[in-house]
Amino acid sequence: MTFLEFLLILLVLYYVGYIVLWILLDCNVSLWYKSRFGVSLSTMRGQVVWITGASSGIGRALAVSLARHGVRLVLSARRVKQLEDVQAECLEAARGLLAQNDVLILPMDMLQLENHQSHLYTVLNHFDRLDVLVNNAGRSQRANWTEIEIQVDRDLFELDVFSVIHLSRIVVRYFLEQNGGRGHIAATSSIAGFSPVPFSATYCAAKHALNAYLSALKVEQRKLDVTIFAPGPIATDFLLEAFTGTDGRKLGGSTANQKRLTAKRCGWLFAVALANKMDVTWCGLFPVNALAYCARNPTLTKIIGHFMTEKRLNNIREGKL
Template sequence: MAWDCGWACVVALLLGAVALLRLALRWVRADGDLTLLWAEWRGRRPEKELPGKVVWVTGASSGIGEELAYQLAKIGALLALSARRQDELERVKKRCLEISSLSENDILVLRLDLTERSSHEAATKAVLQHFGRIDILVNNGGRSQRSLFVDTSVDVYNAIMELNYLGTISLTKHVLNHMIERKKGKIVTVSSVMGIMGAPLATGYCASKHALQGFFNSLRPELWEYPGIVITNICPGPVQSKIIHNVFTEELTKSLEKPGDQSHKMSTDRCVRLTLVSIVNDLKEAWISDNPYLAVCYLWQYAPTWAWWLLGRIGKKRIQNFKRGVDADASYYQKVAA
């Protein structure tokens, strides 16, 4: 009997180890936090929840914003597309019409500069006049950064905060007034995993995203009287988009000379799909990233002392990559030639 019990325990331990290994392997392959992946598996679907919804997307002329426009158009959402470049917005609208059953009037192109805060009230009224309502605001407009603090003008930090932070909350304020009147709506802000952790070469960008995280996490409980208004923070990691081509550098007038290869990063369409899943399932926050960034998010959340130690090591690699003219994140995904 003792022998049988002993072997039974061994078998049970082996089965348990196999189950844990499978879970670990699944987590290693994960591209979103566990709450988000559960919502993708068992939650509400964008195809059922978003048709006919009026969605205003800022930063819609490229990258995540452009892909959001395409996926929302295919689903059948009504779109207000904003960015600074009118011609690029018209290009995105044309493509949306080609890939969907939407009509010309279902897509409003509205040029908008987030730094021109005096224009935000009129822009909001223009969307309301066209559609009669705003169901979802997606705060996606913004710029990243690639420069060392010691080399960077303070004017750059002022511009980053003006665009990424103040411009976003200014537009939100006008749209929120409308949603409060209706007692429903969704405000979705594309933050970043750098709104959770820190990273060298992006001190100003990280600061702006931390500011957005703090603002919207504080705004959410202020709206307790309006349970129909949902605040969602989306935190993508490195994504294949043109954001790296338009980053702030050490001077306002200087562009990044060598953006490097971006193919190792998460595809934009996958990031947007998970963003839409987050929106329809009313998630308060979603981490969307491949590893190792996703693993570092968990570490930063639950073991910050280890996260600081790790950042000190991988931060050195980011700076070395940057100085050699390759993408700062490249060495996490592939070997970089010496």
């Protein structure tokens, strides 16, 4: 065997191994690698992380994962009772690493942009520092493209994009003034943010826009860490509150009995991505993980597009396979 043939075989084995990992793993390969060999979540101990949408689902699971390692938290959302439950769960998970004062409940409606600045002051008055902002609050959507009322497009963008960008700008200005531009902005995007899925046009567009805003931020602010965390289908209650195509009407759906990654696993992977300051990461069960890889490659996207009907894609997204 010539040296060239040997190199060729190595190359083929590398790609075959890589594709097998797409199939076997529940997240992208580099996130999996960091979860095994990257820095531990304990390196974040003592840092202050502000999580929006912390009252349930992914935000809640992320908060608990971080609390377990002594990360101080600001928990924000509108439902105060649920936030109190999350605070209690965090303190229990921390097993003495955190005191009540280390997990601040900050009730907040993301849509009230006029209050964002004073919410940041509340965080700083309490902790005297902020290290990471996690923009997690958001709502999904189920609707036919042709039937979406323009007010729904506006309302969804207001929550999933504009409120996030507004709060992030305020926090980035603080990072610039206080830390010379060092700090960490993260957001829960979605695999729908780089791969269009059927029956969620506004949501897909919103998450694409969010990704673009945050990628542009990273290009301008080189000292800033920016993490785009993109889950596939996760077992949370988010279909209850999802937008439809009709102004003011919520879906009221459920993810029960669907094949979805657990919120606990998703929250832990998100925490790994934060500790390792990763830029773009994603998670999801097969075949979502493999499809996410394909979606990031225009040629593969085209090939897959030929074989996937919108019904099949929707079944994968709804965990019905």
